[in-house]
Amino acid sequence: KNIKKLKGEENAYRIRLGDYxxxxxxxxxxxxxxxxxxxxxxxRYFP
Known part of the structure; x- marks a missing residue:
């Protein structure tokens, strides 16, 4: 639930930890x- 694949990037993901x-x-x-x-x-800074 806290892990998402980023659109427009083939292998990029993000994990949500509170405000970070x-x-x-x-x-x-x-x-x-x-x-x-x-x-x-x-x-702004990733990827």
Whole structure:
């Protein structure tokens, strides 16, 4: 429920944790965590 696939990006996902978002990519069987940002900054800086 807290994990969403991002539109327009093939392997990009986000996890919602309160007011913060964790952006990550899934490549094969590897998860690459990229950013932890406040929700108002997330769309601007990720991916």
């Amino acid at each position: 978002r964790i952006g990550f990519f899934i490549k094969g069987d590897t998860i690459i965590f990229s950013r932890v940002l406040h929700r108002r900054e997330f769309d």
